[in-house]
Amino acid sequence: MNNSVYKLSLTDTAAPEIRPGKLGEFGGSNPSGDAYGFTNFYMTRNGQPFIPVVGEFHFSRFSYLHWEEELLKMKAGGVHIVATYVFWNFHEEEEGIFEWGGDRNLRHFIDLCAKLDLPLILRIGPFCHGEVRNGGIPDWVFSKPIEIRSNDPGYLALANKLYREIAKQMKGSLYQDGGPVIAVQLENEFMHCGAPNDAWGYKAGKFMTSGTGGNDHLMELQRIAIEAGIKPLFFTATAWGGAAVPEQGTLPMLAGYAYTPWIPNQPPSREFVFRDLHHTPAEPVNYDTREYPVAYCEMAGGMQVSYNARPYVPADSVEAMTLVKLASGSNLLGYYMYHGGSNPVGKKTYLNEQFLPKITYDYQSPLGEFGRVGESYDRIRTLSMFLEAFGDVLAPMPTTIPEGQSDIPSEDTSTLRWCVRQKDGSGFVFVNNFQDHIEMPDRRFRIELETSQGNVSLPSTGEITIKGGIGVVLPFNLDLGGIQLVSATAQLLTKLESDGEQTFVFYAHEGMTPELVFRKSSLSSIDPGAGTVEDIGPNSIVRPAAGRRHVVRARTSDGHEVRILVLTREEALQSYKVSLWNKQTLVISDSHLFVHNNRLVCTSSNSEVTVSLLQTGTMDLRSNKGTLARKQDGVFETFKISIPAFEPSLSVSKPSGRSALLKIDKEWPAEVNDVWLHIDYEGDVAEAYLGTRLLTDHIYYGHPWQIGLKQFRNDLDKGDVHLAITPVRKGTVTTFVNQAQVERFEGVEIAEFRSIRAIPEYQVSLFPQRI
Structure with missing residues (x-):
């Protein structure tokens, strides 16, 4: 084998x-x-x-x-x-x-x-x-x-x-x-x-x-x-x-x-x-x-x-x-x-x-x-x-562990880690290629399952690659709105239903070519869009184009239409499923989103925000700040919100290598939700003071320190924000007792601010305008 x-x-x-x-x-x-x-x-x-x-x-x-x-x-x-x-x-x-x-x-x-x-x-x-x-x-x-x-x-x-x-x-x-x-x-x-x-x-x-x-x-x-x-x-x-x-x-x-x-x-x-x-x-x-x-x-x-x-x-x-x-x-x-x-x-x-x-x-x-x-x-x-x-x-499906999987040593980088959850021949294959404290290599593999609904291969022919450091969930023998999905090398993300039309959303991991295999008997027609379709035996194999601009349209044997989207991994990481304006919709945005008071709130460190919504129909949307442009983007409508860029006022003085005094203006425009201090430093421990008040602290672990200022904003005019670093020692420390404890250190002490930046966080909302 x-x-x-x-x-x-x-x-x-x-x-x-x-x-x-x-x-x-x-x-x-x-x-x-x-x-x-x-x-x-x-x-x-x-x-x-x-x-x-x-x-x-x-x-x-x-x-x-x-x-x-x-x-x-x-x-x-x-x-x-x-x-x-x-x-x-x-x-x-x-x-x-x-x-x-x-x-x-x-x-x-x-x-x-x-x-x-x-x-x-x-x-x-x-x-x-x-x-x-x-x-x-x-x-x-x-x-x-x-x-x-x-x-x-x-x-x-x-x-x-x-x-x-x-x-x-x-x-x-x-x-x-x-x-x-x-x-x-x-x-x-x-x-x-x-x-x-x-x-x-x-x-x-x-x-x-x-x-x-x-x-x-x-x-x-x-x-x-x-x-x-x-x-x-x-x-x-x-x-x-x-x-x-x-x-x-x-x-x-x-x-x-x-x-x-x-x-x-x-x-x-x-x-x-x-x-x-x-x-x-x-x-x-x-x-x-x-x-x-x-x-x-x-x-x-x-x-x-x-x-x-x-x-x-x-x-x-x-x-x-x-x-x-x-x-x-x-x-x-x-x-x-x-x-x-x-x-x-x-x-x-x-x-x-x-x-x-x-x-x-x-x-x-x-x-x-x-x-x-x-x-x-x-x-x-x-x-x-x-x-x-x-x-x-998934919940009623038990776990099936292939022989030897539970005994794999943590240090093993050569064996594919996988298992199955399934019931009545329908389920999900889980593959993990991440291990803490070890770098896992890319792996080629093919999984063949014998199920009560027939044999399944992932992929249908050849092999696929899983990148090091990631995991994937691959479905098999699932009903998708009346269409029988035999297998997929793309991961299921979500599903939506609106106006009687069902949409199933997958996404493709990097390096893993997406493939959707359907039982032909459950289809009356299938349009792969920018992808391809090939009939082999009892199955139709769709190799879809990945990305939100592309859609696969299938019709069940009893005449219902089902839409299938295969997003890229990047798009999936920018996706939200929200209930908004009396319907469920999928939103893809380069900002972070939440819904509040029937508004879609977008938060970003960029002054230009892009939001793509599925199934907006003829709804006229507006933004509470900035200028708004819209365009049709496949089955999505994409909205671009442009806000005047804001440069926070920040002056930095350094009385010593271990201290920095920051003057920060508390006057921010309405579209700025917060101002973040991004502090790249090297040291042992750092503390941030406003007057005698310790705002927060940070034990150095090799990554920048971030401080959000909005909850201190009204006090920023009362004095400087003082950043203090306790140096990290690289050398030899000798301690001994001579009436009191005495410490001798030979080496270097490191306390250095590499950069201190103030970065605005913008917040705008989208909402419908009734005409």
């Missing part, structure tokens, strides 16, 4: 037993009749299989003035459910004094999630971790003669008080009462790990207890929560590392991290190797995995840089981990973090965990500190769009 040809028989693959499982009796509906529920294999939404995307966003780590915009960006990015921590020490830093205002206003955040139709999971502690001081336990708790994270009556009394305060903020917000809160997590990583005890103070490296009491303690916390009025549709528990998991009413959640500060000199991880997680979890767990859906609440959306470990998390890894977990059977995908932020400053101290930045919790996440949009935001949005359109098809 050619070593680039991979074969798998699926004809004897048993369908999974879909049954209620341990969560079958949990779930419920809201007053509008919308409902969530469970089987042992997947979550349901209004009775249909559902694979939700969950995005972690800590409200208290972001300015409340901008929560709504950031939540809208999350929703546009494909997030179905928001998760957030309620950090005890952020709200009761001083005993008996609870703070729920400003950036700590949990109720306002809940209400915004309700307004934007974003279900919410609250993670309410008492212990949270989340890289905050003492894992969220206030310092004053350690002065009590109690055992934390246990059934000690004194500790439970404090938990009861905390939960009752949270319940006041939550009143009326449970899903069954018409609110957004569908689930609550009690505790975190219980019986698995603790956090640094920063209240100890005498020595670094002291850790809090991982907890005692097992499931009994979690059930006691659940009893206290329910008595306080916190009774969601279901509870959740972080279940990795042998953590405790109550058997009833709790969804166990898993984690996957590849760039980890807690593993020195980390070798390539096993997070990018396929396995069947429903039957064989990635690590030992304290529950029967066959009774619950596989659910991830902490897939790495990035990683926070710490002083002692400074990993860089590439966007490729976030996309690849999503693909691998999905292929391995996960039917809930949760990103930690999806949206980073900034720690608040406490009354008595900073509230960060030791060795981490005092303020920044950017996390290199898809959306970062100050609302930074990262490259991974576009990558995982394509997969979220796929799940929104085809998740009900």
Whole structure:
């Protein structure tokens, strides 16, 4: 056999037993009749299989003035459910004094999630971790003669008080009462790990207890929560590392991290190797995995840089981990973090965990500190769009692992990594060519499947190439609006229906020639447009032209028309599926988009924005700023919005190589949403001050520092922004004690600003003009 040809028989693959499982009796509906529920294999939404995307966003780590915009960006990015921590020490830093205002206003955040139709999971502690001081336990708790994270009556009394305060903020917000809160997590990583005890103070490296009491303690916390009025549709528990998991009413959640500060000199991880997680979890767990859906609440959306470990998390890894977990059977995908932020400053101290930045919790996440949009935001949005359109098809499909795949060494760069999810001969092939800490080569391959619906080859003849660092999802034997798709070497992105016409959207990965194979018996005609079509046996093979200007038009055997678009990879990364102006549409733009008040909001660092909309019809659109030009662009209409370019006023003086003083004008035109400082420097740690206020900080890890200024804008005329670098030392440090500790250093100290720029971020809106 050619070593680039991979074969798998699926004809004897048993369908999974879909049954209620341990969560079958949990779930419920809201007053509008919308409902969530469970089987042992997947979550349901209004009775249909559902694979939700969950995005972690800590409200208290972001300015409340901008929560709504950031939540809208999350929703546009494909997030179905928001998760957030309620950090005890952020709200009761001083005993008996609870703070729920400003950036700590949990109720306002809940209400915004309700307004934007974003279900919410609250993670309410008492212990949270989340890289905050003492894992969220206030310092004053350690002065009590109690055992934390246990059934000690004194500790439970404090938990009861905390939960009752949270319940006041939550009143009326449970899903069954018409609110957004569908689930609550009690505790975190219980019986698995603790956090640094920063209240100890005498020595670094002291850790809090991982907890005692097992499931009994979690059930006691659940009893206290329910008595306080916190009774969601279901509870959740972080279940990795042998953590405790109550058997009833709790969804166990898993984690996957590849760039980890807690593993020195980390070798390539096993997070990018396929396995069947429903039957064989990635690590030992304290529950029967066959009774619950596989659910991830902490897939790495990035990683926070710490002083002692400074990993860089590439966007490729976030996309690849999503693909691998999905292929391995996960039917809930949760990103930690999806949206980073900034720690608040406490009354008595900073509230960060030791060795981490005092303020920044950017996390290199898809959306970062100050609302930074990262490259991974576009990558995982394509997969979220796929799940929104085809998740009900994928969710009941079990994972089939080809022989030897689960045992592939992480360091192996020569074996193709692939698996299948399928049911009744219909499904998806997953191929991953990414591995952390290793560069993967381009690979040629051909996959041949024996299915109950006939044999399938990807591609139909010859081989295709997958580039190093990417993954791909290839469908086979799917029904596309009455047309039978036998196979495709392009990835499904989404589907739309408007005025009775269905459109299916694929995209072609670089180096992977797109091919669509259809069963001829399901077609009455097919027009490949700028592509070609060839009939071979029972199939019609279409080799479409990729790009939004091209369309394949097919007519089913009973006369319905189906449109097929095959975008380029670049176009797919610029695509959004939105509900706008009473219809669903696909939008491709070189800006970032979200929908607000029936307007399409476009945000970009360029003063010219291009937006291409599918199916606008005769609608007359206008922009709220700038000039607007439109043209027909195949089946799209393309709008070009031109805004007067703005050059922010920035003057920089450098009292020393370690300091820079910035004068920044706070007068910005209306079309400028923010001004970003892009700071390219080399050093150890950098801090930004406005007067005596520490705005944010940055531990150097080889990539530029970005600071959004809009939340500080009104204070920019009060003084200079001071950037200070602590130098990195390259040399030898000798320490000894001579009455006091003495340090001798021989070498060079590096602290250098390479460039400091102010870059405007423009924001304009498109909306219909009624004539």
